Amino acid sequence: MLPTPCTSHVPYTRVYEPAEDSFLLLDTLSSKSETDFLASRFPPVSSSPPPLTLEIGPGSGVVLAFLTAHAQTLFSRRDILTLGIDVNGFACSATAATVAKAVATTEQQQARHQQQNHADGKDDGAGIFLGAVQGDLAGAVRPGAVDVLVFNPPYVPTAEMPAVLPPPAPASTTTMPPQEEETAFERDSRLLALSYAGGRDGMETTARLIEALPEVLSDRGCAYLLLCAQNKPEQVKERIRALPGGGAGGWRAETVGTSGKQAGWEKLQIVRIWRDS
Amino acid sequence: MKVLTLNFLTCAVKTCKASSDSFPLHPKDAELASDDVELNPQLLVNLLPRIDWNALRTTSTELGFPQLPEQPPTAEELQADEKMLKDLHTLLMETQLMEGKLVCGHCGHEYAVREGIANFLLPSHLV
Numbered sequence: 001m002l003p004t005p006c007t008s009h010v011p012y013t014r015v016y017e018p019a020e021d022s023f024l025l026l027d028t029l030s031s032k033s034e035t036d037f038l039a040s041r042f043p044p045v046s047s048s049p050p051p052l053t054l055e056i057g058p059g060s061g062v063v064l065a066f067l068t069a070h071a072q073t074l075f076s077r078r079d080i081l082t083l084g085i086d087v088n089g090f091a092c093s094a095t096a097a098t099v100a101k102a103v104a105t106t107e108q109q110q111a112r113h114q115q116q117n118h119a120d121g122k123d124d125g126a127g128i129f130l131g132a133v134q135g136d137l138a139g140a141v142r143p144g145a146v147d148v149l150v151f152n153p154p155y156v157p158t159a160e161m162p163a164v165l166p167p168p169a170p171a172s173t174t175t176m177p178p179q180e181e182e183t184a185f186e187r188d189s190r191l192l193a194l195s196y197a198g199g200r201d202g203m204e205t206t207a208r209l210i211e212a213l214p215e216v217l218s219d220r221g222c223a224y225l226l227l228c229a230q231n232k233p234e235q236v237k238e239r240i241r242a243l244p245g246g247g248a249g250g251w252r253a254e255t256v257g258t259s260g261k262q263a264g265w266e267k268l269q270i271v272r273i274w275r276d277s
Numbered sequence: 278m279k280v281l282t283l284n285f286l287t288c289a290v291k292t293c294k295a296s297s298d299s300f301p302l303h304p305k306d307a308e309l310a311s312d313d314v315e316l317n318p319q320l321l322v323n324l325l326p327r328i329d330w331n332a333l334r335t336t337s338t339e340l341g342f343p344q345l346p347e348q349p350p351t352a353e354e355l356q357a358d359e360k361m362l363k364d365l366h367t368l369l370m371e372t373q374l375m376e377g378k379l380v381c382g383h384c385g386h387e388y389a390v391r392e393g394i395a396n397f398l399l400p401s402h403l404v
Contacts, residue, residue, distance in 0.1 A: 046352070049327040052285060079323040083282065085397075092394045128320075128370070130285070131278025135397030136404075139289040140388075142300060165398060 002030055002073060002124075005065035005102035010094040014188040016059035016195035020259060021152050021226055021268055025063050028257030028270040029150075029224065035074055037272070041220060042147065044077035051080050051147035051220075053127075056137055056209065058084035059195060061095030063150060064129075069102035071127030078125035084132040085140070087164050088191045092132035099129045136164060137209050138216045146216050149223040151209055154195055157202040157230050162193035202231050210236070213273065214245035222274035224256075229267040240273055249276025278393055280309075280372045283336050284329050288381035289388075289397045298383035301332040304339055305387065307377035314370045321365050322352045333368075342368050 004026065007018055028034060042051045055064040064084045072078040084095045103126040110124065133140065138149070166182045182190070198204055206225070213223060227233045233255070240253040257270035283301050293299035330349040337345050343364055355361055379388040379395055386403065389396050 046323075046326075050323055052327070079320050081281070081285075081327070083285065087398065089394060089396065093392065096393065128279075128281075130282040131373075131393065131395075133278065133282070133286070133395050133397060135289060136399070139291075139399075140286050140395075140397035142285050142287045143294060145285050165401065 002070050007060040010060040014191045015091045015094050018062040039076035053082045053148040054146045055084050055150040058095040059091050061098030065098040065102035068099050068127045068129050069106040072125035080127035083130045085135045089134050092134050095132040143215045144218050147221050152226045153206040154198045155202040155228045156196045158197040161199040225271045281369045293383045296383040302379040305378040308375045310373045310375045311371050316366045
């Protein structure tokens, strides 16, 4: 078992705290079926350049730190590039710190390993963390650049969608009663709501990401998307398979991880999305 | 964020995507920081085919780094060229963009960079 990255420094009043969904992603991405898939998709030979891994909405950074710090174990190569994009600036800072900690831990372990000359030990190795960027989905990423996309979206069905930006500053010239500026508490509530509130069917944000997949992913690109039962996963998978630009093999969407028998109202699954080339 | 990140980012304004002027974004008033990273020649050789060389040349020059050659080195050339390895290592692996702005060459929009985090959220009139 790979260690879960430490997130004790993350301010959970304004950044999503790692929960069952985060841990399902860790379990799925480190399962044999997925490490085998990633190794065959991005074989560590000169003809296969390092994959760019983008996590959208990393929050605390626990998943991105896991992927970066254990690159050798998960991808069978340690030259992967990783990037996080979150609408929440506090989440970006948290992610950068979480990744740095986890990478340092891996490097210390490797150094100790080498000192003790454990030739039989399992070699891990950290990848290259590019940074965390504040933004909306993959809008600021070059088209066709992403090889592995990971998204734990705001999937809870809600009546309304929270605003990405704070309300505009009140204009002093109007005769309207001045709009109150957002308090720190309101800001934190809005940022937390952005991490879980998914609007209709919990799918409003996820639907925008799915629509952008053909533009965002490289030809060899794949995506890991977390869904809950209320998102109507079978319909979502059908919609993904019908996306344009699938080539000869078409778009594939299969469930590769589930929260299994802990079937509460929030039953979770991870869908892997890719094209057969 | 690492300078290498600029090789993968573009203007977030939809109508800019089709224009070649929206990539790479141009750093302005940039403050840089340097991490101490051990040189790994094989890693740099692996990265070569993943890099848009023209864009990297532009970024490198705009940030005041030594001018990169017009053509990217081959894997063999890079392995044998200690100075080039060192220059690329400094630029790609060690240098962090901490403060400043990233400017789109097409629409002129400026994205702020604070404490190493670039903000690509657009004001509502540009979404």
